[in-house]
Amino acid sequence: MYLVFLGAPGAGKGTQATRICEKYNIPHISTGDILRANIKEGTPLGVEAKKFIDKGLLVPDEVVIGLVKQRLGEKDCEKGFLLDGFPRTLEQAKALNEFAKISNAINICVDENLVVDRIAGRRMCKCGESYHVSWYDKDTCAKCGSKLYQRDDDKEETVKARLEVYKKQTAPLIEYYKQMGVLSDVDGAQEMNKVFEDIVRILDDNN
Numbered sequence: 587m588y589l590v591f592l593g594a595p596g597a598g599k600g601t602q603a604t605r606i607c608e609k610y611n612i613p614h615i616s617t618g619d620i621l622r623a624n625i626k627e628g629t630p631l632g633v634e635a636k637k638f639i640d641k642g643l644l645v646p647d648e649v650v651i652g653l654v655k656q657r658l659g660e661k662d663c664e665k666g667f668l669l670d671g672f673p674r675t676l677e678q679a680k681a682l683n684e685f686a687k688i689s690n691a692i693n694i695c696v697d698e699n700l701v702v703d704r705i706a707g708r709r710m711c712k713c714g715e716s717y718h719v720s721w722y723d724k725d726t727c728a729k730c731g732s733k734l735y736q737r738d739d740d741k742e743e744t745v746k747a748r749l750e751v752y753k754k755q756t757a758p759l760i761e762y763y764k765q766m767g768v769l770s771d772v773d774g775a776q777e778m779n780k781v782f783e784d785i786v787r788i789l790d791d792n793n
């Protein structure tokens with residue numbers, strides 16, 4: 587399984603990716619998570635990436651393409667992987683095509699109003715789990731017990747910019763993967779387990 591998850595900010599890519607990777611035992615590669623880890627560690631990549639992420643803009647293509655190419659070359663990616671948040675531009679998609687063959691692109695579709703609410707209520711854990719205040723009222727992670735936090739780029743102004751960037755630069759990838767014959771739409775507005783079941787059905791039918 588060589589998977590790509592598409593969808594607007596807050597669509598539920600990370601939430602579903604964690605579960606899908608657990609079920610099929612493939613690595614979850616989230617460019618957002620890798621960049622945030624670099625910011626936290628204060629690496630040169632992190633310092634550079636922060637300038638863009640804080641404004642809701644995309645980190646330059648050459649930076650993320652290099653990052654993903656290197657990661658996909660690692661041994662654990664040989665039998666499959668799930669890319670969450672990559673590709674995000676046509677340039678990235680074309681580059682990915684040169685070094686990997688994608689078997690499924692899952693497009694998680696959610697209305698704009700819903701994603702704004704989801705992002706506003708999202709609470710993150712450093713272990714990768716994410717929660718929403720509407721169904722989780724504790725401030726520590728149910729899996730590892732660490733303290734939950736809100737992402738820096740989840741402020742209202744930044745979220746608006748991220749949505750605009752998504753519409754202009756990332757939404758065209760839906761057509762790109764449709765042309766390649768690997769795209770499936772999933773209704774991301776449904777309850778989480780239902781979204782999960784729909785994705786599993788698509789993957790089990792196609793692989």
Ligand code: AP5
Pocket residue numbers: 593594595596597598599600601602617618619621638639642643644645646647650670671672673674678704705707708709716717718719739748774775776777778779781
């Ligand atoms: P990234 O980390 O990829 O953020 P994003 O795409 O904006 O997406 P999110 O992580 O916000 O949303 P999600 O779809 O994962 O939703 P989640 O599952 O958490 O990127 C951040 C930044 O890094 C970018 O802006 C850019 O600057 C940079 N970057 C990253 N990749 C890049 C690239 N390739 N090129 C250039 N720059 C790049 O769910 C959201 C909330 O909703 C949670 O609270 C969750 O609990 C809840 N929820 C999820 N599903 C459901 C459901 N079915 N019902 C109810 N609630 C739900």
Ligand code: MG
Pocket residue numbers: 599600601616618
């Ligand atoms: Mg995410």
